[in-house]
Amino acid sequence: MNLNRLHNIFGKRRRIDREDIENYGRSSDPEVRNAIEQKAAADDFGTDALEGWEQLGYNTSSLAALDKKFIPKSTIGWYVLGGSLIIGTIAAIIVVTNVSEPSTEVAATESTPTEFVTELMEDQQITLDESDVHLPDPIEQMNDAPKQNQVQPDAIKQDFHEMQVIRTEEPPMEIAELPIIDIDIDKPKDQTILRAHEFAKEIYLHDLKLVDYSSYRTAPQVKTRQMVLTGTPANMEDKESAAFDPTWKDVDVPYMEYIKKTISIFGRGNYKKALSRFETVLATYDMDINANFYAGVCLFNLDEHKLAITHFDACLNGPYSNFDEESIWMKALSYEYLGEKSEAKKLFKTILDANGFYARQAEEKLK
Numbered sequence: 390m391n392l393n394r395l396h397n398i399f400g401k402r403r404r405i406d407r408e409d410i411e412n413y414g415r416s417s418d419p420e421v422r423n424a425i426e427q428k429a430a431a432d433d434f435g436t437d438a439l440e441g442w443e444q445l446g447y448n449t450s451s452l453a454a455l456d457k458k459f460i461p462k463s464t465i466g467w468y469v470l471g472g473s474l475i476i477g478t479i480a481a482i483i484v485v486t487n488v489s490e491p492s493t494e495v496a497a498t499e500s501t502p503t504e505f506v507t508e509l510m511e512d513q514q515i516t517l518d519e520s521d522v523h524l525p526d527p528i529e530q531m532n533d534a535p536k537q538n539q540v541q542p543d544a545i546k547q548d549f550h551e552m553q554v555i556r557t558e559e560p561p562m563e564i565a566e567l568p569i570i571d572i573d574i575d576k577p578k579d580q581t582i583l584r585a586h587e588f589a590k591e592i593y594l595h596d597l598k599l600v601d602y603s604s605y606r607t608a609p610q611v612k613t614r615q616m617v618l619t620g621t622p623a624n625m626e627d628k629e630s631a632a633f634d635p636t637w638k639d640v641d642v643p644y645m646e647y648i649k650k651t652i653s654i655f656g657r658g659n660y661k662k663a664l665s666r667f668e669t670v671l672a673t674y675d676m677d678i679n680a681n682f683y684a685g686v687c688l689f690n691l692d693e694h695k696l697a698i699t700h701f702d703a704c705l706n707g708p709y710s711n712f713d714e715e716s717i718w719m720k721a722l723s724y725e726y727l728g729e730k731s732e733a734k735k736l737f738k739t740i741l742d743a744n745g746f747y748a749r750q751a752e753e754k755l756k
Contacts, residue, residue: 426657519614519637520665528661528668534692538726540719542656545686546596548715552746589678589709594649595656599679600711602644609644612673644670648679660687678704682712685719694723714740718747725754 405428413425523529533539590601602609614637648670655663667684670677685700697719704716721736733754740751 426659515618517616517618518666519616520662520669522616524661524665525668528665531661531664531691531693533660534690538692539690540686540722542597542658545715548746549593549596549598552714555746586708586710589711591711594652597652597656597683598711599648599652600709602674602677602679606644606674610641610673611644611647611670613640613642613647613669614638615640615642652683655683655687660690663687664691676703676707678707678709678712681707682716685716689719689723694727698723714745714747718750721751721754 405425409425409428413422416422590604592599592601616637647666651663651666651670654666664684664687667680667687670680671684674680681700681703685697685704688694688697688700701716701720701723704712705720717736717740721733721740724730724733724736737751737754740747741755
């Protein structure tokens with residue numbers, strides 16, 4: 390598949406190169422890694438490519454061997470396996486297939502390296518979600534809040550870890566038996582009925598907490614739109630370009646598959662794209678606790694605090710309590726950034742009185 394055709398369809402974007410990949414793997418500086426993540430996120434295939442290189446330890450040296458072995462410099466340029474993020478994804482597949490698991494078929498094609506690479510390109514299939522290509526206009530127009538005003542994914546991961554430690558160390562709560570009381574049937578029946586609000590089973594993906602909906606839904610799926618791109622041999626490009634008509638199709642993607650990729654995107658700080666995908670989940674499951682909480686955090690980090698509060702409220706009013714502490718804390722911070730100090734103070738006081746995980750931070754806010 391020719392890169393120019395992809396550019397014509399989706400628009401030319403910035404791309405990461407081998408140096409970016411190597412630097413990302415070597416660097417422990419969060420600013421350096423974030424800059425590369427943002428550059429990758431600007432490309433339609435950035436997230437998938439970085440995920441592919443993660444499996445290879447961000448080591449691109451194997452591509453140098455492939456350059457010599459399979460790609461004559463006179464016929465196929467460097468961009469085929471290095472410069473492009475699209476080919477970066479394919480290159481990861483080539484490396485895994487041909488370095489980790491060499492086959493007799495590869496050996497048989499060594500005498501015709503150009504045809505070998507073309508065949509891989511032809512067989513390669515790339516699936517795009519709509520959010521990989523463009524975002525809804527309201528989300529596209531949002532801007533990241535200043536870093537110091539954001540709640541970074543790494544900080545959330547640390548909080549989750551500490552909560553787990555506290556939860557395992559605390560002894561089970563002893564609940565005293567309550568006396569049975571008579572029900573006054575003459576009382577008016579306009580009293581509020583308490584909703585079910587229980588602690589659900591959890592899983593962790595990319596070190597981030599999620600409610601395990603596989604325990605509560607039968608074959609959960611997310612309705613989204615996707616496009617499948619298939620490679621075309623170089624000698625067929627001109628003939629088939631006119632007939633090439635990519636179309637979006639409505640598909641049902643398994644919930645866990647969709648949410649796993651979305652959480653990965655969120656963890657890399659691409660809040661716009663993650664928000665778009667969380668909103669896609671909510672279009673199918675409007676009370677999804679996972680999507681509501683993380684969409685709220687995305688909006689918080691995009692300086693959209695009023696909208697963030699609606700998602701944190703959805704968590705607090707939902708059927709599961711797994712994100713209650715985090716949601717009320719984030720809601721209080723949202724009011725604080727909005728300048729609504731009295732509302733923020735009420736919530737900080739509530740958090741302090743509950744004496745939960747964020748009690749100490751709430752006490753600092755009240756000073």
